[in-house]
Amino acid sequence: xxxxxxxxxxxxxxxxxxxxxxxxxxxxxxxxxxxxxxxxxxxxxxxxxxxxxxxxxxxxxxxxxxxxxxxxxxxxxxxxxxxxxxxxxxxxxxxxxxxxxxxxxxxxxxxxxxxxxxxxxxxxxxxxxxxxxxxxxxxxxxxxxxxxxxxxxxxxxxxxxxxxxxxxxxxxxxxxxxxxxxxxxxxxxxxxxxxxxxxxxxxxxxxxxxxxxxxxxxxxxxxxxxxxxxxxxxxxxxxxxxxxxxxxxxxxxxxxxxxxxxxxxxxxxxxxxxxxxx
Amino acid sequence: xxxxxxxxxxxxxxxxxxxxxxxxxxxxxxxxxxxxxxxxxxxxxxxxxxxxxxxxxxxxxxxxxxxxxxxxxxxxxxxxxxxxxxxxxxxxxxxxxxxxxxxxx
Numbered sequence: 254x255x256x257x258x259x260x261x262x263x264x265x266x267x268x269x270x271x272x273x274x275x276x277x278x279x280x281x282x283x284x285x286x287x288x289x290x291x292x293x294x295x296x297x298x299x300x301x302x303x304x305x306x307x308x309x310x311x312x313x314x315x316x317x318x319x320x321x322x323x324x325x326x327x328x329x330x331x332x333x334x335x336x337x338x339x340x341x342x343x344x345x346x347x348x349x350x351x352x353x354x355x356x357x358x359x360x361x362x363x364x365x366x367x368x369x370x371x372x373x374x375x376x377x378x379x380x381x382x383x384x385x386x387x388x389x390x391x392x393x394x395x396x397x398x399x400x401x402x403x404x405x406x407x408x409x410x411x412x413x414x415x416x417x418x419x420x421x422x423x424x425x426x427x428x429x430x431x432x433x434x435x436x437x438x439x440x441x442x443x444x445x446x447x448x449x450x451x452x453x454x455x456x457x458x459x460x461x462x463x464x465x466x467x468x469x470x471x472x473x474x475x476x477x478x479x480x481x482x483x484x485x486x487x488x489x490x491x492x493x494x495x496x497x498x499x500x501x502x503x504x505x506x507x508x509x510x511x512x513x514x515x516x517x518x519x520x521x522x523x524x525x526x527x528x529x530x531x
Numbered sequence: 532x533x534x535x536x537x538x539x540x541x542x543x544x545x546x547x548x549x550x551x552x553x554x555x556x557x558x559x560x561x562x563x564x565x566x567x568x569x570x571x572x573x574x575x576x577x578x579x580x581x582x583x584x585x586x587x588x589x590x591x592x593x594x595x596x597x598x599x600x601x602x603x604x605x606x607x608x609x610x611x612x613x614x615x616x617x618x619x620x621x622x623x624x625x626x627x628x629x630x631x632x633x634x635x636x
Contacts (some may be wrong), residue, residue, distance in 0.1 A: 256636060257541075257634045257635060257636055258542070258543065258545040258546075258636040261538055261541040261542045261545055261634075264534075264541075265535060265538035265539055265541075265542055266540040268534060268535040268538055269535055278555070278630070280555075280557045280607065280630040281557070281607055281630075290605040290632070291605040291632040291634075293608075316545055319619070325569035327566070328567060328569050329557045329558050329567060353556055355555065355567070355568070355630070357567075359534070484533045
């Protein structure tokens with residue numbers, strides 16, 4: 254049994270540096286079910302730390318938790334003491350015995366890398382900061398890349414786009430938005446980041462312009478599949494016009510990628526309205 | 532959301548050999564100030580790190596955390612934010628279930 258101190262240190266490491274871990278805590282059980290309230294297990298991609306009492310329940314929770322990591326899930330789940338996942342309020346109420354387990358994925362804050370400090374970059378960064386992302390903004394113009402311009406916490410980098418992007422660490426938890434002043438710069442930036450395994454790369458521009466950029470890079474020999482994964486034109490189709498609205502559309506798309514929603518109005522009425530306008 | 536400040540405070544309390552109480556939002560219903568997984572860590576001297584939602588029910592949960600530090604029992608606390616108290620409107624209006632546990636190194 255891992256000690257609380259070891260678990261606390263492991264959670265701190267996961268939150269600061271990664272890799273992500275799914276933390277599982279037993280929070281409740283039907284009277285008479287033998288569990289230890291507060292028992293904890295950390296589930297990594299390939300191992301576990303701690304435990305919640307062993308048996309079928311523990312291995313079922315571990316399997317579930319492992320599949321929760323890529324979904325960034327935070328959810329209290331119900332299992333039978335025999336390890337069967339119980340879904341939905343009605344099924345939970347009907348079940349004879351239930352063990353409640355909070356499964357929460359702990360990982361570093363996602364990084365939002367904004368290439369271009371213009372009006373759109375400013376708004377995208379602001380919204381990203383509001384969503385709890387670590388924001389970095391790159392521009393080569395001092396007027397657009399200085400701390401005073403950004404009324405929120407951001408790592409503002411002023412320098413050559415190519416050099417700064419080469420140097421910038423990119424992981425699956427990095428979300429990159431290319432909204433620079435022109436397609437030359439976007440193309441240069443995309444060349445630098447396209448093949449580096451970012452969680453998201455989006456590039457602003459019309460269909461025609463962005464297609465030209467992708468074509469150039471494909472001709473240069475960049476990986477086809479990586480280029481196919483670029484979100485361009487960028488954002489969700491919500492009719493965004495202003496920089497702030499475009500930021501909502503872009504961050505909406507990033508949330509969609511991160512959380513895996515269906516990108517449709519929730520209501521029947523909203524869906525009909527959207528499809529009528531398509 | 533990473534809760535690194537909570538985990539950091541927890542680690543350093545353990546290094547000092549002190550226990551802590553951890554309150555974690557297990558479930559929410561309706562409109563609540565924080566969502567599942569939100570955390571507040573309470574030390575023996577009553578100081579705390581993190582939040583489970585500003586004024587809305589936090590004082591109540593803090594008291595439960597202090598009690599848990601005394602008796603050592605893990606508990607589930609239900610905070611009902613739907614009822615106005617003393618004519619003062621609570622701005623939230625949902626129900627939160629919060630798991631409170633004592634943790635020691």
